[in-house]
Amino acid sequence: MSSTIEVAPKKIEAQPNLTSLSGSQAVLEAFLAEGVDTIFGYPGGAIMPIYDALYDYQTKLKHILVRHEQGGIHAAQGYARTSGRTGVVFATSGPGATNLVTGLADAMIDSTPLVAITGQVFAHLLGTDAFQETDVINITTPVTKWNYQVTDATEIPAVLAKAFYIAKSGRPGPVLIDITKNAQLQKFDYSGYEKCNHIRSYRPKPLVRKEYVAEAAKMINEAQQPFVIFGQGVILGKAENEFRKFIEKAGIPTAWTIMGESALPTDHPLGVGMLGMHGNYGPNVLTNECDVLIAVGMRFDDRVTGRLDKYAKQAKVIHLDIDPSEIDKNVKSAVPVWGDCKETLPLLTELVEQKVYPQWLQRFRDYQAQEEEACINPELNPTTDELTMGEVIKVLNELTGGDAVVVTDVGQHQMVACRYAKFNKTRSNVTSGGLGTMGFALPAAIGAKFGAPERTVVAIIGDGGFQMTLQELGTIMQSEVDVKILILNNRFLGMVRQWQQLFHDKRYSFVDITSPDFVQVAKGYGIAGNSISDRKDLQASVQQMLEHKGSFLLEVMVGKENNVFPMVPQGASVSEIRLK
Amino acid sequence: MSKQEFTVTVYTENQIGLLNRIAIMFSRRKINIESLNTSPSEVEGIHRFTIVINETEDVVRKLARQIEKQVEVLKAYFNTNEEIVWQELAMYKVPTDTIAEKVKVERLLREHGARAVVIRKDYTVFETTGQREETDKLISVLEPYGLIEFVRSARVAIIKASSGFHEKLKEFEEAEPSEVVVENEFLDKQDEVFTM
Numbered sequence: 001m002s003s004t005i006e007v008a009p010k011k012i013e014a015q016p017n018l019t020s021l022s023g024s025q026a027v028l029e030a031f032l033a034e035g036v037d038t039i040f041g042y043p044g045g046a047i048m049p050i051y052d053a054l055y056d057y058q059t060k061l062k063h064i065l066v067r068h069e070q071g072g073i074h075a076a077q078g079y080a081r082t083s084g085r086t087g088v089v090f091a092t093s094g095p096g097a098t099n100l101v102t103g104l105a106d107a108m109i110d111s112t113p114l115v116a117i118t119g120q121v122f123a124h125l126l127g128t129d130a131f132q133e134t135d136v137i138n139i140t141t142p143v144t145k146w147n148y149q150v151t152d153a154t155e156i157p158a159v160l161a162k163a164f165y166i167a168k169s170g171r172p173g174p175v176l177i178d179i180t181k182n183a184q185l186q187k188f189d190y191s192g193y194e195k196c197n198h199i200r201s202y203r204p205k206p207l208v209r210k211e212y213v214a215e216a217a218k219m220i221n222e223a224q225q226p227f228v229i230f231g232q233g234v235i236l237g238k239a240e241n242e243f244r245k246f247i248e249k250a251g252i253p254t255a256w257t258i259m260g261e262s263a264l265p266t267d268h269p270l271g272v273g274m275l276g277m278h279g280n281y282g283p284n285v286l287t288n289e290c291d292v293l294i295a296v297g298m299r300f301d302d303r304v305t306g307r308l309d310k311y312a313k314q315a316k317v318i319h320l321d322i323d324p325s326e327i328d329k330n331v332k333s334a335v336p337v338w339g340d341c342k343e344t345l346p347l348l349t350e351l352v353e354q355k356v357y358p359q360w361l362q363r364f365r366d367y368q369a370q371e372e373e374a375c376i377n378p379e380l381n382p383t384t385d386e387l388t389m390g391e392v393i394k395v396l397n398e399l400t401g402g403d404a405v406v407v408t409d410v411g412q413h414q415m416v417a418c419r420y421a422k423f424n425k426t427r428s429n430v431t432s433g434g435l436g437t438m439g440f441a442l443p444a445a446i447g448a449k450f451g452a453p454e455r456t457v458v459a460i461i462g463d464g465g466f467q468m469t470l471q472e473l474g475t476i477m478q479s480e481v482d483v484k485i486l487i488l489n490n491r492f493l494g495m496v497r498q499w500q501q502l503f504h505d506k507r508y509s510f511v512d513i514t515s516p517d518f519v520q521v522a523k524g525y526g527i528a529g530n531s532i533s534d535r536k537d538l539q540a541s542v543q544q545m546l547e548h549k550g551s552f553l554l555e556v557m558v559g560k561e562n563n564v565f566p567m568v569p570q571g572a573s574v575s576e577i578r579l580k
Numbered sequence: 581m582s583k584q585e586f587t588v589t590v591y592t593e594n595q596i597g598l599l600n601r602i603a604i605m606f607s608r609r610k611i612n613i614e615s616l617n618t619s620p621s622e623v624e625g626i627h628r629f630t631i632v633i634n635e636t637e638d639v640v641r642k643l644a645r646q647i648e649k650q651v652e653v654l655k656a657y658f659n660t661n662e663e664i665v666w667q668e669l670a671m672y673k674v675p676t677d678t679i680a681e682k683v684k685v686e687r688l689l690r691e692h693g694a695r696a697v698v699i700r701k702d703y704t705v706f707e708t709t710g711q712r713e714e715t716d717k718l719i720s721v722l723e724p725y726g727l728i729e730f731v732r733s734a735r736v737a738i739i740k741a742s743s744g745f746h747e748k749l750k751e752f753e754e755a756e757p758s759e760v761v762v763e764n765e766f767l768d769k770q771d772e773v774f775t776m
Contacts, residue, residue: 141601142608146651149596166651200752201593201654325645 021190023153023183024053027117030160031061033193036088038062038079038450040072044092045132047119049184051090064450064479067471069096071443073103074469077112078447081430082405082455084238086113086167087447093119094132097178098139102437104174105143109434110259111236113172115163123151123180136178145173153186157193165196170204171323172236206324208339208347216318216335217351219292220250225360227290228252229275229283229304232259232433233297233321239342240264240426243296246349251356253364255283257298259433262423266402272364276304277568278415281375281577282367284568287312288575289363294318297341300330301434310573320344374579375565380420386559387535389416389488395542396458396486397422404456405430407448409441409465412494415564417460427452439468445483446475456484456546463489463515473525476551484545485527485553487518490560498563503570522553533557581636585614586658587666587737588644590629591621591745593652602629605647611635615668617734623745626654632735654752659739666737670715671697672706672722673729679704682725692718703728 021029027050031039039061043051054063066072069091076087087107091100097118107114121130137149146166150159156179163175220226228250234243240263247254247264253272256264264271273280275287284306287293293315298304305311308330319326319333320341327336337344379390393416396404402422407430408414414431423429430448432440445459466487476483493511500508519529528548532541538556545554568577592598599618606613614632621628633640644656676699679685689695694708708718715732 137597138600141597142604147597199651200749202651203752323649325642325649329642329645 019189020187022049022053023150023156023179023186023188024050026153026156026188026190027160027179027184028053028057028061029190030157030164030193031088032057033195034160034164035085036061038064039088039090040064040066040075040079040447041090042066042069042072042092042096043090044096044119046093046121046181047090047096047117047184049181050117050119050179062450063090064446064475066443066446067474068469069099070102070439071446071469071472071475073100073114073116074106074437074440074443075447075450075472075475076114076116077103077107077110077440078407078430078444078449079451080107080112080114080447081444081451082427082448082457083451084427085451086115086164089114089116091116091118092132093121093136094134096132097134097136100176101139101143102435104140104176106432106435106437106440107174108143108145110432111172111232112174113167114174115160115167116174116176118176118178119184120149120178120180122182124182126151126180136176140176143174144176147176147178149178149180150183151180153183153188156183157190158196161194161196162199165199166202170202204322205340206322206338208337208343210347212335212337213344213347214351216294216337217348219316219318219335220252220294220348221353223292225290225357226250226252226292226294227283227286227315228254228294228296229257229287229298230254230260230263230296231257231298232263233341234260234263235426237297237322237340237342239297239340239345242342242345242349244268246345246352249349249354250352251354252294253286253357253361255280257301257304257433258418258429258431260298261418262428263426265425266421266423270361272361273368274419276301277306278419278564278566279304280368280419281371281566281579282364284566284574284577285367286364288314288573290315292316292318294320295331295333296320296345297322299326302330305330306568306572306574306576310575320348371566371579379416384559386562387533387538387556388562389413389490389558390420391535392486392488392538392542392556392558393417393420393460395538399539399542399546400456400458404428404458405448405452407431407441407445407457407459409459409461410436410438410495411462411465412490412498412562412564413460413462413488415495416488419564438465441465442469442483442485443472443475445485446472446479446481449481449483457482458484458486460486460488462494463487463491463518464493464513466518467513467515470521473522473527476527477525481551483551484548485522485551486542486545487553487555488558489515489518489555490558490562491515492560494562495564497561501561501563518553518555527551527553529553529555531555531557581638583634583636585632585634585661586637586640587661587664587735588629588631588633588640588647589657589659589737589739590631590647591623591654591656591748592627592629593654594625594627595652598627598650598652599629601650602631602647602653605643606631606633609639609643611639611643615734617736619736621745623749626745626749630735630737655745655748657739657742659737663741664737664739666711666735667709668712668715668735669707669709669733670718671729671731672708672718672727673703674706674722675726675728676701676704678725688721692721694718
């Protein structure tokens with residue numbers, strides 16, 4: 001089969017003096033044309049020509065040498081999440097490429113725009129089990145939005161243009177380009193870089209149908225108890241203002257998914273909290289009582305819906321999404337509003353009536369009061385000797401004022417952080433939502449800092465997850481990345497232990513994890529640190545961490561067997577959420 | 581909703597690796613592909629996949645949308661057997677001597693719409709085109725006479741209600757956004773829509 005690369009014939013910049021370039025140089029020229037400023041990567045045999053070319057581009061392209069390719073791709077994800085731009089990662093063939101797979105899968109399910117470039121063996125060696133050869137294209141097909149193998153340098157400008165276009169447009173996602181070593185070395189006549197803005201087989205942006213918007217508005221205007229739930233689509237669509245105007249005019253109580261968190265300030269008067277398994281009480285229970293459910297840029301993940309056949313059955317669902325395959329995938333919609341929410345929300349806002357629902361909103365507040373008493377207050381203001389994760393987050397909120405970027409790993413600390421962290425600004429909550437990748441936070445925080453260098457970045461990590469990617473302390477050391485590392489250490493793989501306690505008769509099977517002296521480990525990397533276990537030291541040590549010039553590791557020893565509540569048990573309906 | 585046979589027709593660019601990208605949409609849901617054919621389409625440069633699966637309509641609809649989402653896929657349709665005209669080709673290799681001795685070959689061919697492709701001293705190859713039951717029937721007829729080899733092709737299918745892909749392609753070639761993906765079975769009347 002032949003290959004077809006479709007590129008619209010729109011010239012952005014022609015550089016007639018660059019007549020002969022190598023494939024490697026063409027890759028880097030493409031990066032410059034696409035506005036890339038930071039690359040995360042790790043060199044190796046099959047990508048050496050690109051690294052050789054990079055030597056001459058050091059003033060224009062910052063390269064961050066990571067300690068493992070997984071760290072590289074998570075860093076690129078963190079960068080993309082805080083900056084709103086496309087993250088870029090380099091890896092060599094074989095193990096370098098396979099080490100990207102977790103990050104690709106994570107970016108795929110969390111719709112993160114990435115371009116990953118992998119080296120590949122010479123084209124004439126493909127399929128021969130050459131040294132460090134692996135079939136990267138087939139390995140990564142299920143976890144990429146698009147992938148392509150380049151064996152001829154002349155393809156590089158058009159393929160890279162396509163890669164950046166696909167990664168960023170429509171519902172974003174990771175793209176992997178595998179380039180054989182001969183193509184990296186090959187010289188060819190370079191006639192400039194043309195950005196891609198159309199591929200005939202690819203429809204990133206469905207046409208907005210006004211009649212559906214009108215139908216949705218009518219449904220909202222007739223509703224007695226409408227409820228808005230939103231996900232990361234609001235952030236990806238850069239539609240935070242449009243979204244806010246919509247809910248403020250319509251006066252509808254609003255809850256967020258873990259991926260949508262921070263698109264709306266957490267203290268917004270219409271904000272009623274987080275949805276899902278460890279979300280807030282009110283939004284979960286009242287999902288099953290609202291009459292119109294307006295879902296914006298979210299995909300009804302099973303962690304949000306709980307038992308699907310008992311999810312919002314009484315409600316008419318209006319689903320706004322850019323990806324048509326998400327409509328009716330899990331929850332049937334009465335009115336689908338396909339399109340970019342940056343376009344659809346203003347149309348909807350115009351048609352909805354200015355309203356308030358004081359009694360309906362009060363019901364959320366009533367549930368919140370129950371949750372305060374049963375879960376929130378004991379977590380944030382504990383009377384036990386042991387520290388809780390929640391009180392650490394509370395102190396962090398007080399000291400940052402909600403202006404920090406919070407990067408979380410996966411597990412109990414993630415749920416506690418997302419439940420209690422205060423956010424004023426969008427793109428502040430970076431977490432592995434869909435894939436639940438332990439080891440995500442430390443490298444993602446490095447990338448997050450490069451994506452938002454002016455902001456404080458706090459990585460909140462458990463003792464288990466930290467040990468999955470702690471080699472990236474080396475990256476922090478070498479590149480002097482100012483990341484605040486907050487380890488919440490409960491000396492257990494806490495979330496699994498919680499499930500074993502609740503659903504497996506306390507049979508604590510291999511969750512009792514021992515850890516090294518994290519402060520000593522950090523010290524080995526030249527990173528200052530501190531470990532505390534007393535409440536009296538909490539405030540001062542968090543302050544010390546935040547005020548420290550440069551990276552800092554703070555370990556807080558917390559209660560060993562604390563649980564995260566509320567909780568929707570697996571297989572239960574959202575309205576069966578447990579407070580204890 | 582019960583499972584039934586659906587024919588999924590996918591119009592794509594001609595691209596290496598696309599077969600895998602489409603096939604894994606089925607395997608990730610543990611759905612067996614009963615038959616898969618790739619061929620050129622009525623439009624030059626556009627490839628056509630014809631895939632047969634046994635599934636519920638609900639699942640097939642979701643699958644078609646997820647397939648359509650792939651960058652190099654232009655459009656995915658799904659149809660029941662009533663909505664398509666379909667054929668498979670089958671070939672049968674039998675020993676010539678047995679056939680010549682024991683069977684009235686002419687009658688056999690006539691009854692099953694078959695024809696002899698190759699007649700050699702040692703073996704004869706028959707070919708027939710038709711639907712599954714028809715090609716299966718000839719197997720049972722030929723089995724007693726020492727059927728040596730049998731092979732059946734994938735299904736090829738023409739969608740009865742289709743007016744071809746030339747016009748659709750023009751829409752695709754125009755700039756974004758496009759009407760093409762916003763066909764909707766809830767607010768539109770379903771039969772007025774091509775499929776989906």
